[in-house]
Amino acid sequence: MLAGKHILLIIGGGIAAFKSLDLIRRLRERGAVVTPVLTRAGEEFVTPLSVSALAGSKVFRDLFDLGDEAEMGHIQLSRVADLVVVAPATADLMAKMAAGLANDLASTLLLATDTPVMIVPAMNVRMWEHAATQRNLATLIADGIAVVGPNKGDMACGEHGPGRMSEPLEIVAAIEAKLSDGPLKGKRILVTSGPTHEPIDPVRYIANRSSGAQGTAVARALAALGAHVVFVTGPADVPPPEGVEIIRVETAQQMQDAVGTALPVDAAIFAAAVADWRVSSASERKLKKTKDGLPVLEFAENPDILHGVSQMKTGRPALVVGFAAETNDVIENATAKRLRKGCDWIVANDVSPATGIMGGAENAVTVISEAGTEEWPRMSKDQVAQKLAARIADSITQ
Template sequence: MAESILNGRRVLLIVGGGIAAYKCLELIRRLKERGASVRAILTEAAQQFVTPLSVSSLTGDKVYTDLFSLTDEAEMGHIELSRDADLLVVAPATADLMAKMANGLANDLASTALLATDKKVLIAPAMNVRMWTQPATQRNFETLMADGVGFVGPNEGDMACGEYGPGRMAEPAEILAAIESHFNELAYPGGGPLKGKRVLVTSGPTHEPIDPVRYLANRSSGKQGYAIAQAVARLGAETILVSGPTNLPNPPGVTVKRVETAREMLAACESALPADIAICAAAVADWRVASDAEQKLKKTPGEQAPALTLVENPDILATLSQMKEKRPSLVVGFAAETEKVVEHATSKRQRKGCDWIVANDVSPATGVMGGDLNTVHLITREGQEDWPLLPKQAVAERLARRIAEHFSNARAAE
């Protein structure tokens, strides 16, 4: 099974001083999950927000803070520290750190390591909106861009100081995506292994209206489908994500079409064709109310609850799998089961006519529905692959690389 693009990569994380520094802990955790090794430098100001002990506990390595530590210089000099890494990431990158980088200053360990490196630098700015929009900061931003420094963010949003606007640090998932994109570009200089492929992904629940304020739905969070869309996009695919209602941000590099109902989802999928690959990860409601009320249904004391007549929703997976024209070359379905997971999923693959089924156990004891972990079984015409318990992002990466291997093997067989 193909490994994460980050497996074995060395990241030097430089943490600047700002309230957003707490996000570096989540970033470290996600990098470690994907097999990266992380060393960290904390500026003096950063230590006011996160402690070296907390960072060291997550990296599993010494945290570096002092330019003039004789012990550090004997063990890992600041020049070697910066050049030993495959990538330097500055998160959060304060206005002060950006100014030092843009002007070649080196008066502490962080700025010295940044000046001494010969590796790619990726930074995630974080500062007050007025600091970000200051001409001096914008000049530094333009200088760093011209120097080849990569940027992720800043985002627009609420600030800890109470103001609103650009300057909010990118979320750990966004920074992680930028890091993975960097290593994908190194691994596939001509584009990823899915370059030239068009991929349709469905995700999330559907909401089937009962009246203007009530609906039928399920517990799907959409996390797995969003992760899959992001993973195939990072491998170079043109990716269209058809999403039911979720609270998730649009994955970078992905075209997102948001819908509410199963019928809207099917129409959006059909409009996205032709596609080379369809991955149906959405938890589509099986039924809808035959006729939803135009006004809110009122509860009257003493009267029985209104009877709801349900009709079957369109079967999106079966529709895409059984198309005579425009059928994707590879159709992948999902089977969320609470019992006899593999048995029911195998039957579903045959019944729907799709090529692969990703079966996952969503029984209440697993906590998978809406959670961050997944245990899946990949069922194909050739057999069954059992994957271990993994974060949903890791499941997505494995599936994306498995799809890339499928098309690579098909080309080799021609």
């Protein structure tokens, strides 16, 4: 898929820069032409010689290189590529991009380009979660920049959380999806998936039996059609798909915040099984058995994410799709839900225990819209996802 594609790879400074070496190798295995740009900070972690050897190409480093700039080399570099990839994208590089600064070769290339840009963030968890970085991220997304990761895990600094650079094969899959010529190329689609966990105390929570398999399959099918997929997932049983922008959450409130950050999008697919209620005041300490009897839990209603997006006055996605997992009166309940929420389609299914659908590999759904109901035969969740993705493509590309 990447044969003959020209990737301009900007390597920022950070311990994650070592992954860029494997990324170059993986891209070239697939036939891509890689032109590397190494920042001054990047040189502290990987050498120009190692980058050049793997890329089979000159490494560009200096904005004021007389030989390169005699023909306005930075302009040419920024425009001959099919895709500009920044990996790792540090907090500093993201801030420069968001502010439109151009004080070195990398930032000048990024400001001078009309080529699609993809960033792969990598930084300390506190830097990633800082309000300034999140503002910059929202600005870059609004500017049309594709984002891959970051992942959650242990970091070189000894901390744990979101901020790890995505793995090279994840990045390659995202690049392939970005450069594919499918019907959804250029479309940005939000998919929510998995359950939410609502804490009772530090060790207990309220949840449901959703595995996240159907939402994951939908995201994968949309990416295969060329869409840039923002995948907001609760703590699912299945791994997230490759080639999508992943945002991991735990609670319904976190999911609502992530959805707000992801907007605007061309379509929003709400496959997550969001808990309807949460404990209004979760205990900061583990609840203990006492002689006074059972603890009393007071509940509060969680935000209705599907309703909120469906009712947006401005910036509403062209297509909003909800899911309805029912155990009885499936069509009646799902039809009422579509009208109550205001979404365009509802994908309804029967998840009563006898069906084996909740947590299983197959699904049997009915798509409900203003035009009526369409019952699909039982099939694998991947097949359901592919059929739904094709319907979505038809709807938003007409």
